[in-house]
Amino acid sequence: MLAHSVKRGFKVFLTTDHGNIEATGIGNLKSKDKAGSITRCKRFLDFANDVLRDGYIEQNRNLEIGVNGTSIYLKNKDAFEQEGVRVVTHGGSHFFEVLIPFIEIEGI
Numbered sequence: 001m002l003a004h005s006v007k008r009g010f011k012v013f014l015t016t017d018h019g020n021i022e023a024t025g026i027g028n029l030k031s032k033d034k035a036g037s038i039t040r041c042k043r044f045l046d047f048a049n050d051v052l053r054d055g056y057i058e059q060n061r062n063l064e065i066g067v068n069g070t071s072i073y074l075k076n077k078d079a080f081e082q083e084g085v086r087v088v089t090h091g092g093s094h095f096f097e098v099l100i101p102f103i104e105i106e107g108i
Contacts (some may be wrong), residue, residue: 003108012105019099020090023074025081028061039071042079042089046071 005012023043033056039046047053047070059064064075074080081087091094 002105005030006108014101014103014105016101018090019022019101021060021077022088023077023079023081024084025083025085025087026078027080027083029080042081043074043086044071045073 002012008038021043029037029045033045036047036052036056038048039043045056047056051071052065053070053072057067063078066075079085079087079089
């Protein structure tokens with residue numbers, strides 16, 4: 001389909017809705033953290049209220065995190081994943097997560 005469109009003279013572009021980052025697991029979330037968060041991904045947690053958020057922060061002082069409302073996000077290239085496992089993900093504040101791939105396809 002792409003080749004057909006290019007051969008007919010169309011300009012073809014591919015892009016995404018957000019960037020991503022390769023991150024390394026620091027350990028899976030504990031059951032109590034999963035239960036306390038209403039939304040979560042590999043680098044971002046949104047808690048039901050400030051009390052749950054503050055409790056998580058207090059118990060995880062070793063993490064480099066940012067806070068936005070009832071949410072926390074990892075500031076570096078860590079992920080809530082099995083320790084040492086590398087994943088490609090999004091949901092934090094790293095520069096690579098806001099870069100948007102944009103490709104023009106020519107000469108197929």
